[in-house]
Amino acid sequence: MRKAPEKEKIIEKKKSLSTRSIHAAEPRRRYADSITTPIVQTSTFTFENSQRIEDYTKKGKEHFEYGRYSNPTTKIAEGRLADLEGAEAGIVFSSGMSAITTTILALVQAGDHIVFTDDSYKKTLEFCNSFLKKFGIDCTIVPFGDYDALEGVIKKNTRFIFSESPTNPYLNIFDLVKLKKIAAKHGILTLIDSTFSTPVNQRPIEFGIDLVLQSATKYLAGHNDILAGAVLGRKELIDEIRTLHKMVGGIMDPHCCYLLLRGLKTFPLRVQRQNESTLTIARFLENHPRVKQVYYPFLESHPHYQIAKEQMAGGGGVVSFEIKGNLTDAKRFLDSLELCFIGPSLGGVETLITHPAMVSYYDYTKKERLQLGISDTLFRLAVGIEDVNDIIADLEQGLRTKG
Ligand SMILES: *Cc1c(COP(=O)(O)O)cnc(C)c1O
Numbered sequence: 001m002r003k004a005p006e007k008e009k010i011i012e013k014k015k016s017l018s019t020r021s022i023h024a025a026e027p028r029r030r031y032a033d034s035i036t037t038p039i040v041q042t043s044t045f046t047f048e049n050s051q052r053i054e055d056y057t058k059k060g061k062e063h064f065e066y067g068r069y070s071n072p073t074t075k076i077a078e079g080r081l082a083d084l085e086g087a088e089a090g091i092v093f094s095s096g097m098s099a100i101t102t103t104i105l106a107l108v109q110a111g112d113h114i115v116f117t118d119d120s121y122k123k124t125l126e127f128c129n130s131f132l133k134k135f136g137i138d139c140t141i142v143p144f145g146d147y148d149a150l151e152g153v154i155k156k157n158t159r160f161i162f163s164e165s166p167t168n169p170y171l172n173i174f175d176l177v178k179l180k181k182i183a184a185k186h187g188i189l190t191l192i193d194s195t196f197s198t199p200v201n202q203r204p205i206e207f208g209i210d211l212v213l214q215s216a217t218k219y220l221a222g223h224n225d226i227l228a229g230a231v232l233g234r235k236e237l238i239d240e241i242r243t244l245h246k247m248v249g250g251i252m253d254p255h256c257c258y259l260l261l262r263g264l265k266t267f268p269l270r271v272q273r274q275n276e277s278t279l280t281i282a283r284f285l286e287n288h289p290r291v292k293q294v295y296y297p298f299l300e301s302h303p304h305y306q307i308a309k310e311q312m313a314g315g316g317g318v319v320s321f322e323i324k325g326n327l328t329d330a331k332r333f334l335d336s337l338e339l340c341f342i343g344p345s346l347g348g349v350e351t352l353i354t355h356p357a358m359v360s361y362y363d364y365t366k367k368e369r370l371q372l373g374i375s376d377t378l379f380r381l382a383v384g385i386e387d388v389n390d391i392i393a394d395l396e397q398g399l400r401t402k403g
Contacts, residue, residue, distance in 0.1 A: 017084060017200065018268045025079025037076055039258045043067045069246050073254040077261055078230070081220070084199040084264075085212050087232035091242055092257065096195060096215025098250035099229030100124050103211060104162075106244040107189065110136035112159040117174070119144035119167035121193060122360060128162075144172050145304075151182045160189035160210075166196040166308075169320040169356055169380045170373065171297045173304035176207035176311060184208070189237075195219075196346070200271040201314045211237060218347030219317070221263040222270050226256050270349065270385055274317030277388040281381065282319045284392050290399045292377070295320040317383045318346050323399065327376040330355060334379075336401035339386065339394035346382030351391050354380045 015023070031038040045064040047053045056063040064070055074092060082090035093099040104127070108114060116128060118141050128139040138157075142149045144167060154161075161183055165174035176192070183190045192204040195215040204212050214220060216228035229252075231241055245251070252260070275298075282296035294301070297308035298315030308315065323333060334342055340353045344360070354360070356374045364372075383391065 020083055021080070021267050022265045024083035026076045037073060037258060037261050039254050040072045041254055042071070068249050068251055071254050071257070073257045073261075074252060077252070077257040080261065080264060081214070081216070081230045082232050085232040086199070086203050086205045087212065087238075088235040089238040090230055090232040091238060091245055092216070092252040092260070093229040093231070093245070094250045094252050094256075095227040096213070096217055096229035097123055097127075099215075099231050100193065100213050101127055102245050102248055102250055103191070103213060103231045103241050104128065104132070105248070106241040108132070108137050108159055111157060113138040113140065113155050113157045114159055115139075115150065115153055115161045116141045117144040117150075117163040117167075118142065119170070119172055120162065120164050121168065124162070124193065144174070147175070147178050147182065150179075151186075154182070154186050154188065158186065158188050160191055162191040162193070164193040164196065165202070165204075165311075166297055166316060166318075168196065168318070169378065170295050171196070171302065171316070171318060171320060173297050173308045173311065175307050176204055176209060180208040196316055196318060197312060198267070198271055198316075198347075200268050201275070201312045201316055205233070207311075210234065216260055218345065219271055219274075220267055220347075221260045222267055222348055223259075223263055224345060224348035224350055224352075226259050226263075228252055228256060228260050271314070271317065273385050274347075274383050275314030277385075277391065278317050278319050278383045279315055280388050281383060281392060281395070282315075285319065285321045285395070288396075288399060290324055292322040292324050318380060319383065320378065320380045322375055323377045323379070325377055327357075328403065330357075330377045330379070332401055332403050333398050336398045337394055338397070339390055340381070346380075348382070349385045351384035351386055352382040354382070356380060
């Protein structure tokens, strides 16, 4: 946490998440008494005189030096995200993937072994399984939810376990208590990509998870207008990652940080709305005669319903479903939608629908896709904050459209 400058008050941790999303980690008194956060659009910072330089370099007095190292706007965004996750510290990055790759690179060295679950974000798996191998880092991918297999692959040189919860597109839920138990027994770090849950619905740090990764592009920024990422955790680990971040330089620029901070002000409101709308839509789909299967963690029919209810405050804004029929039916449904936009990503104010077989897995053969459970009629709906009745009406007319 940012240290409060003299006579300046900072909103304390005991306030609720909604309040902290607007005020945390920022001095009450701002530049020129503005109500909004100043965008300090500068690449470099100046020193008044040689004394100031020495106070900074020798006595460790706080001073900004250069934009790749830190920036006042960025610092507030980092403090706010850390506060919301209940973490000691955090770093923001130019994208979620920048956060993930920089974090992993900072933690490993040649000869290390790392463990992933197979349901992880495709680019994360690609990075570890193909790219990191080049540097002598051994990566094992275990089936999601198989805790015995997970424990079974741990070796002396295992550095960490990385997973996600919920996952894409089946919204599988990882039991964080079990994960922590296994990791603690073997003395290894735990990393959770919590993009799909956000701190409104789940705070992995409270379960003892060491590092939380976020694609802030999604719910946190929430307006489908920026790319952003973050890692949050204990100060000692964050400092280690920051050392590399300063070298690889995937920084989030101050203007972008401002947009993130602006998005964060409405973040709990948006996610609460998305939780409610998505559960309503999931129930509507489950009762629809043209729908074969619905995947949503807060539906009783989801295999991880129990653990989701224990671990999460809400099911989130993503629901996946399979319609009856074949690829032609799937295309017809997609083409008939008038409100929902066709596109990847999630967590924004606009409702988006994606067809994994045609988008994320277009380069797989049908057999490969089916092995991963990606059928021709599977859709992922990322619910926005439009009126839920309008979204349902659009899905209804889409499902009724006949060829
Ligand atoms: C989008 C996403 C990422 C990557 O984030 P970017 O901001 O697009 O780089 C990583 N993990 C999950 C779960 C995501 O949904």
